[in-house]
Amino acid sequence: MADSAFFCPLSHEGVLAVRGADAAKFLQGQLTCNLNYLSDTQASLGARCTQKGRMQSSFRILLQGDGVLLAMASELLEPQLADLKKYAVFSKSKLTDESAAWVRFGLIGADQALAALGLELPADTDSVARTERLIAIRVSPDRAELWVPVEQADTVRSQLAAQLKETDLNEWLLGQIRAGIGQVMPQTRELFIPQMLNLQAVGGVSFKKGCYTGQEIVARMQYLGKLKRRLYRLRLDEAEMPEPGTPLFSPSHNSSIGEVVIAAKADQAVELLAVLQAEAADSGDVRLGTLEGPGLHLLDLPYTLDRDREIQR
Numbered sequence: 001m002a003d004s005a006f007f008c009p010l011s012h013e014g015v016l017a018v019r020g021a022d023a024a025k026f027l028q029g030q031l032t033c034n035l036n037y038l039s040d041t042q043a044s045l046g047a048r049c050t051q052k053g054r055m056q057s058s059f060r061i062l063l064q065g066d067g068v069l070l071a072m073a074s075e076l077l078e079p080q081l082a083d084l085k086k087y088a089v090f091s092k093s094k095l096t097d098e099s100a101a102w103v104r105f106g107l108i109g110a111d112q113a114l115a116a117l118g119l120e121l122p123a124d125t126d127s128v129a130r131t132e133r134l135i136a137i138r139v140s141p142d143r144a145e146l147w148v149p150v151e152q153a154d155t156v157r158s159q160l161a162a163q164l165k166e167t168d169l170n171e172w173l174l175g176q177i178r179a180g181i182g183q184v185m186p187q188t189r190e191l192f193i194p195q196m197l198n199l200q201a202v203g204g205v206s207f208k209k210g211c212y213t214g215q216e217i218v219a220r221m222q223y224l225g226k227l228k229r230r231l232y233r234l235r236l237d238e239a240e241m242p243e244p245g246t247p248l249f250s251p252s253h254n255s256s257i258g259e260v261v262i263a264a265k266a267d268q269a270v271e272l273l274a275v276l277q278a279e280a281a282d283s284g285d286v287r288l289g290t291l292e293g294p295g296l297h298l299l300d301l302p303y304t305l306d307r308d309r310e311i312q313r
Helices: 023-028 072-089 112-117 150-161 167-178 215-223 278-282
Strands: 006-009 012-021 044-049 054-064 068-073 092-095 104-110 129-132 134-142 143-149 227-237 249-250 255-266 269-277 286-288 295-299
Touching: 006 167, 012 072, 023 295, 044 255, 054 072, 054 134, 068 072, 068 104, 068 150, 072 092, 072 150, 104 167, 104 295, 112 143, 112 150, 143 295, 167 249, 167 255, 167 269, 215 278, 227 255, 249 269, 255 278, 269 295
Parallel strands: none
Antiparallel strands: 006 104, 012 068, 012 092, 044 054, 054 068, 104 143, 129 134, 134 143, 227 269, 227 295, 249 255, 249 286, 255 269, 286 295
């Protein structure tokens, strides 16, 4: 097994459960992703938007039991639960916080360890493998999430530790940044529309599913608008790690041009995802915090934006 293989607890996220006969039908009218695409072998990214198309949360969603589970930043779970409950009153569905019922691990280079648990996980992103109790999801090449019922967590953790190095959350977030997967955090709640996080490029937005909250704004941006702000990956040659929502500036524009989405340490530098004005980003002079702040360097993302391909989902 490669030396870079590791696992870590995903302690920064909680689990929102929507269960009942109408769970999928209810959420189909609330979320950007198409729940008809979910299956025992397929998960998805997605978001919940306001009427104005601004994301209240972003998440990974999968089928489980009599409903679905959504993993999102822990601090967003309570406000997201409260908002969705307002719309679920006439639906045969029950919304609850199931964070305490699950322990989730992030794994990199760990297919052999998953196989030892009886999980043969395909290489395709968003694919799912299951045993009677365990769930594994391919979240990007060589990266996977393992969902474990809390009563089995200590046993599974010991099994993973016998084969893999355990590391901290930073290494997992660095992999997420390099995969170009943005995430709504408490500091950026209701700040971005989905396309600003490139969510449509990583399968989190369906343009064929019909109406959902915020759909008109999201669709108009895709079909009629010119996306002026989108997600970029950057490197900061400084030890201090910026928080989500930290403003970014361009001296050539003499103003703020965007915000940090997530960041992680990478050796002696910091890598991050940020939403930037495309015109300003292309100028190549991006500063952190102030017009005189430290400069950032643009890095490649592992995908390209392709409107024609994106609207086929």
